[in-house]
Amino acid sequence: MRRVWYFLAGISLVSQAHAQTVKIPVIVPNDTWTYQNTTETRVGWNQTDIETTVTRAGPDEIAVDTRRVGSTMPARESLSGRDWDRFRSVNGQETVVNKPLSFPLTIGKSWTIDYLEKHPNRQHDSERFRSVFTVTSWEDVTVPAGTFHAIKIEAEGTWWAVSAPATSAVSASRIYAQGATTLIQAGHSGATSGSGRTYKSFWYVPGVKKWVKSVEEYYDAGGVRTARYSEELKSYKVSDR
Secondary structure (H helix, E strand, O other): OHHHHHHHHHHHHHHHHHHOOEOOOOOOOOOEEEEEEEEEEOOEEEEEEEEEEEEEEOOOEEEEEEEEOOOOOOOEEEEEEOOOOEEEEEOOEEEEEEOOOOOOEOOOOEEEEEEEEEOOOOOEEEEEEEEEEEEEEEEEEEEOOEEEEEEEEEEEEEEEEEEOOEEEEEEEEEEEOOEEEEEEEEEEEOOOEEEEEEEEEEEEEOOOOEEEEEEEEEEOOOOOEEEEEEEEEEEEEOOOO
């Protein structure tokens, strides 16, 4: 009978953990996090330590200073939403382009980021990114700052791109006794399209007020990974509010 009770108690604890709701944290000035950032691409990889410090926390946005540890360059000042979402101008309108968190967090909750950007660069006529974020589980994760019990958010997505039409020209010169002639051959290539997939994961810890680990991966049309960006927490200093 006692074994049955222990078994039922275990089920109850697991159910309570899965039912736990994580509320939005109270972010205040001087809350600070230092991450080890790793970038892996087809041409190589590099690793740097980045420190982020809150300078202002309003009802809708957070202002932070970000600097490379050991660098003498000035910190980069930027804004994010209270969910640590990243936004910028897309087609002339402020658009959320990444939203790793959406408070309150509960297992099974999901949200979608979907936007189309026209003329994002010289190579592409348009780009579209779509990601579906889902709060999946509680799990332990170990990073340089220690081992934490974190709520995990995963996002699977797709990207599409349409290349910009291009015109190329090849010239050749012929020199004669009477002078020179230049021949120019022009070519035109139409727009082409391509697509691929993305994957993101974030391990958020309430007491840290931010994720302790994140991974963002990008894949080409053949399913080959082209880039991977990861963060692991090295240290932090936050208020107990």
